[in-house]
Amino acid sequence: MNIDACREKFRAFLGEHGLRVTNQRLAIFEAAFQIKEHFTAEELLDRARAIDSSVSRATVYRTLPILTESSLVREIDVGKDFKFYLANPEKGNEQAQIVCIDCDKIFEIDAPFLEWYGSSVSSKFGLRPVSQRLQISAQCAEYRNTGVCKNRS
């Protein structure tokens, strides 16, 4: 989905939920979609402030749930003490993440079986799956050999 369609979807979502279209929310939306990879709340704040300097940390944290509930942004918890986010995720729950434990880089991988697997195993417990997450922690080949990861930022 291109950014214009996403922006429209965002405005529509706000309208449908009786939420107001504010400059701050728009700036946060634009900032999120400028970032092509995974980002943190803090990085989003920096980007959003570059667009609208009045954006505060609180508003970023209050806007992120709106973005995730509208499926425009996916929240990714890799077991660290802060969360990552990804704008306009292409494949819903059909993806998994590999996290490099040295450089923290996140690789998105296709996991087409995932939805099916979660559903079939959950039904044995009388449960209906809401979301699935497959996460793999790994080391780069280079890190393994040299102790340093080439992806380190």
Add this chain to the structure above:
Amino acid sequence: MNIDACREKFRAFLGEHGLRVTNQRLAIFEAAFQIKEHFTAEELLDRARAIDSSVSRATVYRTLPILTESSLVREIDVGKDFKFYLANPEKGNEQAQIVCIDCDKIFEIDAPFLEWYGSSVSSKFGLRPVSQRLQISAQCAEYRNTGVCKNRS
């Protein structure tokens, strides 16, 4: 592995790593193995204090890494702001978790393919997997119908 073998493994692990066998560490070990399901650091503290009232929160947090590194306890991060632990996990990384989003109950499920899947997909990125986690968030059938989960504690 029965508890006696585990206790012996714990003492051996301490010895091999130049760590001392203290009453507090033993109390925390016993407390963890008294709990047959998943527990939090706070629950472990309560149990450990019932055995040795001198155990402090700090020591619990300092002992948990020892228990996880010795594979006597598994750490489970379900994306909440605190971690769960499970003593004497039977199937290493060959298990996944289903978490009920209402009552937070954690169901352990077998996932025998998991190790293989992580390895095969990671190798495409030149990565070596360190750990895998498959987590499914789900709702109880009862919760779905009545809005209340029968497992609610």
Add this chain to the structure above:
DNA sequence: CTGCCTGCAAACTCTTTGCACGAAT
């Protein structure tokens, strides 16, 4: 105008850490 939205700063939660005392080896 009305009331949702905002920035600010303080509060919160879980976890970690500095310090001086205490206990294991």
Add this chain to the structure above:
DNA sequence: ATTCGTGCAAAGAGTTTGCAGGCAG
């Protein structure tokens, strides 16, 4: 005797929230 381990309390980090003022509808 040494040194590591401990309890206490404060610090830390990311996130949330109360409040008074501001802007969308």
